[in-house]
Amino acid sequence: MTQTLHIVGGGMAGSEAAWQAARAGVPVVIHEMRPEVGTFAHQTGNLAEMVCSNSFRSDDHEQNAVGLLHWEMLAAGGLLMQTAHRHRLPAGGALAVDREAFSAAVTDAVRAHPLISVSGEEITALPDSGHWIIATGPLTSDALGRAIARETGAEALAFFDAIAPIVHADSIDMSRAWLQSRYDKGETEEEQKAYINCPMDRDQYEAFIDALLAADKTEFHEGETAGYFDGCLPIEVMAERGRETLRHGPMKPVGLTNPHQPDIKAHAVVQLRRDNALGTLYNIVGFQTKMKYGAQTSVFRMIPGLQEASFARLGGIHRNTFLNSPTLLDRQMRLRSKPHIRFAGQITGVEGYVESAAMGLAAGRMAAAEILGHPIPEVPQDTAHGALIHHITGGAEAKTFQPMNVNFGLFRPVDGLKGGRRGRVARYKAYTDRAKEDWSTWIAAQEAQPA
Incomplete structure (x- = not known):
């Protein structure tokens, strides 16, 4: 046997x-x-x-x-x-x-x-x-x-991993956001419009960074150190590395054109990706976070298009062992x-x-x-x-x-x-x-x- x-x-x-x-x-x-x-x-x-x-x-x-x-x-x-x-x-x-x-x-x-x-x-x-x-x-x-x-x-060995929040699609203001994959990538129209994009001008971006840096965050227990994996960094940690870091990372504005203002280039763009087949849930791409729940709702609602966002799940942080x-x-x-x-x-x-x-x-x-x-x-x-x-x-x-x-x-x-x-x-x-x-x-x- x-x-x-x-x-x-x-x-x-x-x-x-x-x-x-x-x-x-x-x-x-x-x-x-x-x-x-x-x-x-x-x-x-x-x-x-x-x-x-x-x-x-x-x-x-x-x-x-x-x-x-x-x-x-x-x-x-x-x-x-x-x-x-x-x-x-x-x-x-x-x-x-x-x-x-x-x-x-x-x-x-x-x-x-x-x-x-x-x-x-x-x-x-x-x-x-x-x-x-x-x-x-x-x-x-x-x-x-x-x-x-x-x-x-x-x-x-251990490091800390962070989870991105998920938003109810019907709470996103599509009069400010739009559907588009970066560089219109994809073979079908559906693929080319796979992401919801929320634009920021310079002032909005700078205010967002200020709020990220000031927000209440999860504290580590005594003796723990934050050895993050670079592929899953909390956005606050990225912001702490320099005010332009997010603009060259998950918030980069390249390859995208806002149909509401086609002649104005966004200073930064937040992207959301469909999270279920019904298209009722979207996750905020690259927005893993260690902010406390109350801070998350107020900071993320600063994003144009997410002013009245309803969250199916907020982000979080947990210890990963390897x-x-x-x-x-x-x-x-x-x-x-x-x-x-x-x-x-x-x-x-x-x-x-x-x-x-x-x-x-x-x-x-x-x-x-x-x-x-x-x-x-x-x-x-x-x-x-x-x-x-x-x-x-x-x-x-x-x-x-x-x-x-x-x-x-x-x-x-x-x-x-x-x-x-x-x-x-x-x-x-x-x-x-x-x-x-x-x-x-x-x-x-x-x-x-x-x-």
Whole structure:
């Protein structure tokens, strides 16, 4: 009888790991403590619940590393990418989804699989035997976090992550705002109008920055330090780095024309992206925040078009935990001191929904192959999955290890190609061509194994 794979955590990584292992013929139990034990950020007990954003970022698999991850996951029969494409929303070149429909569909698919069961208890200690994947994500429970810290001999590293607010669409003043994707990006009119844009002139922007800097904010407990991940900085932290920072970040006005005042160039623009299929909810793009709730409503209503905004969810901040993976995990993502335990997802030090799910996909396949007695080669380093795994299991400098999104800077160079901006298009295309060939070969070798 085939041994069971136990997975702790039913988020992006845990759900994808379970799906991959079950597809290979391995029985799986997902141990998901929600909704019996809640977290600060989650709202439901569904699997693969999206918390910070509803976007899987760029879907361009020839010129973007995260888009290449999309392609690789689809080529491997990835549940999350297949589901995302079925529930996608207009978002220009990004893959955004109706977050509630997405997580419900993933939950239904996982629970319907005959080899997967979901158990609701909280796992509070590292198991001594069996086959396990820890995929608890950035919100690992206190008890399990302490157990991991005891085993690794050091406190797990931590940083703070912030959540953006969500606005009811019918509360947005469209006499001041307008629909447009940056540079009208998208193949259809719906894609080209995927964002709501709220313009600011110079005085409005300066007043907004002043209010951000003065607003009441969440304080850290004694002994905690704010080691933010740069890809998810609170807007107040960005503003503290310089008054122009937001204008060159989430509030950049380029590629947009206000139809209400076509001859006047906005000094800054706040964008909102559709958050559900009905188009009734929009999230404020890049507006993760640590402001207290009262301050959020007053500051965000300073944005033209949001003067009477009604919020379905305000922003927040929470502690995210991750391992110093270069010192703790081997190339099969196993804990060196307890090799029957693998880790996957954000707890390994990758950042983002896609990267988290990708590490779950790899860990699920590795664990299934081990249980079935099939040899499995290392994930090719020149694939997007392989570049990430190499980074977190030894490629990164352990002393300065921080969460990382996938990017072409993690890829080995292709000989004979120009560096710099001029050679970028050809270089990125070469990276993706090489990755697709290597990934296809790696997947094919596994599919050829007997069940």
